[in-house]
Amino acid sequence: MFPASFTIRDIRISPATVLAPMAGITDTVFRRVIRGLGGCGLIMTEFTSAEGLTRSERRTLRYLLFEEDEHPITAQLFGANPEAMARAAASVEELGFDVVDINLGCPAKKVVKCGGSGLLRDLKTLEKILFSVRAAVRIPLTIKMRGGWDDQSIVAVEVAKMAEQIGVEAVAVHPRTRLQGYAGRANWEIIAAVKRAVRIPVVGNGDIRLPEDAVRMVAETGCDAVMIGRAASTNPWIFRQIADYVSKGTYDEVSESDRYALLSGYFRSLLETGWPDAIGKMKMFACSFTHGVRNGSVLRSEVHAARTPSEVLDRVDRFFTAPAALGT
Secondary structure (H helix, E strand, O other): OOOOOEEEOOEEEOOOEEEOOOOOOOOHHHHHHHHHHOOOOEEEOOOEEHHHHHOOOHHHHHHOOOOHHHOOEEEEEEOOOHHHHHHHHHHHHHHOOOEEEEEEOOOOHHHHOOOHHHHHHOHHHHHHHHHHHHHHOOOOEEEEEEEEOOOOOEOHHHHHHHHHHHOOOEEEEEEEEOOOOOOOOOOHHHHHHHHHHOOOOEEEEOOOOOHHHHHHHHHHHOOOEEEEOHHHHHOOOHHHHHHHHHHHOOOOOOOHHHHHHHHHHHHHHHHHOOOOOHHHHHHHHHHHHHHHOOOHHHHHHHHHHOOOHHHHHHHHHHHHHOHHHOOO
8 A cells, every 4th residue: 555654753754755866857846836736745946056056156056945834844965075065964854844955866976986876985984974964963864865876785674673773764776777877677676685684664656657656665675765856847737646646546637738837937936036047947847848748849940949938838838829829
């Protein structure tokens, strides 16, 4: 049975679903879209550089902007310096986040050089980071990790056990390796192995594309909650669909008018909030979201050819109200 909720220390999260951190996607505007659609129990920021945060870089601080209606919310940090990670975590606590999370999963080269999944090859440094961050904050501490660096070094169970002993209070597992990136299949048995090995909540992540996948992951792994990333960027309604599927056994498909309203509303919110480089953000979001739109490649081309935010909005309006007009 799909869990109704799960608890990270004294924070009850209901439903037992989590929005994964995604670079360029899970900003405050998108997170509030997810909150507004319903069905998501916990949301997370984009992964944020601890070094950048300790230097108070404006770009880094922007990743940690959030509104009161986003609670409960987790801030995710990455870095490889224990002292910087501890200072950054303390800053996150001061900003009012409910949970701080350490990124042990990002496979991007520039992140691996200074943290992310690169720490799965250096467990001694990881242990120092966990001790330092745990000592620096009172709020719950969690981690999100990959299964390991490659197929010959699956360390998820070892890392989860170490984290639990240090005081980490939940662990999310994406059971691909760093070398896999996002290719191939996620080995859900790694999630099940971690669940058997620790008593803290285990959140499963990877290859959840439909509500049925979320229910199947829980059944096959025993995980306490599910985390969704890429599928939520193309279908932000997936959390609500999971809730409907669990309660009723069915869920509604997303209509074109729903997609139009969300995309247009998201872009307009960027402008209303004075988001820096709004047009760049629009184009980035269009890359992911329009993969769920019929004839989305046409819309992506139109958005990327636009030169101003108003031109982006005009092209979105034209696409959904008169698709044949595009390209004419």
